[in-house]
């Protein structure tokens with residue numbers, strides 16, 4: 008039996024891995040199908056064949072931060088900025104509901120126009136629709152997170168991006184890993200379902216640091232873990248960077264499923280950007296969530312984190328139908344409930 012097979016057998020039973028074992032899986036170039044098969048089996052056993060759809064609303068591309076990799080960074084003068092007013096966001100959420108989504112995800116840059124008061128308006132409006140609500144608004148104070156939670160937000164996504172301090176500091180001028188960790192801790196304390204994640208293939212990121220990232224997801228027992236390849240954006244200082252690969256991002260995702268068997272793991276848009284079948288392959292390698300875009304019109308194009316982003320010329324109705332087809336084609340079903348990690352339902356919140 009190969010070393011890789013042995014590692015996988017143990018991981019499937021115990022959902023634990025040493026750092027060196029994770030590095031061995033990442034470095035391995037021969038038996039990846041075996042890894043993906045084990046991840047798929049664990050996904051099936053713990054979270055079943057249902058795929059949870061989360062309707063993604065990208066409501067503002069204005070950001071005060073300057074992350075080196077991101078097209079929304081404040082120094083990027085090459086994009087037209089937009090923000091939707093609270094009423095328009097609620098309207099999109101209502102449409103998302105009409106397409107059958109049970110959860111909406113509100114995502115934006117760190118846009119100071121969106122004060123607690125304006126967000127409360129949006130959160131109340133969306134909770135009145137009976138939807139589960141995930142926020143992805145970046146770093147805020149504990150008091151702000153508390154206010155959103157009290158207004159009714161259920162979940163919060165904040166990728167750690169990398170746990171490697173040196174890489175983190177290089178990519179995030181004026182930000183700190185310590186504050187990001189503080190945010191994740193506050194979110195957990197406040198009773199959110201907490202999502203995090205990373206980009207794979209960042210400049211300076213090693214296999215060891217990817218292994219540390221995966222162990223971090225396990226250590227904080229993340230409820231959701233979103234991962235994608237880093238895709239260099241020509242409108243950013245990292246335009247000439249090598250970028251990540253679909254294959255490595257998929258491996259990091261599959262190993263994450265080994266360690267967090269009942270977490271919610273999306274098949275991400277960035278994966279499909281690098282591989283036409285990326286989300287389908289991810290759903291068969293450990294993922295159980297998809298986040299179709301429900302943003303409308305030109306805003307889709309303007310929310311340009313990285314180039315080549317899929318669906319920028321498609322409508323929400325088209326994406327809903329498209330993703331439904333992909334899920335049916337692999338004999339999976341679309342969940343008809345909110346899809347909390349531990350099967351909690353909205354009534355309990």
Ligand code: 5AD
Nearest residue numbers: 076077166236237238240277312313
């Ligand atoms: N390539 C891939 N993902 C990116 N993100 C931002 N910029 C890029 C890029 N160039 C991701 C970050 C962020 C999420 C919203 O988008 O991980 O958390």
Ligand code: SF4
Nearest residue numbers: 070072074077080116
């Ligand atoms: Fe702003 Fe987020 Fe982009 Fe950083 S990754 S520049 S915080 S939108």
Ligand code: FES
Nearest residue numbers: 318321326329330
């Ligand atoms: Fe948007 Fe397929 S999900 S076109």
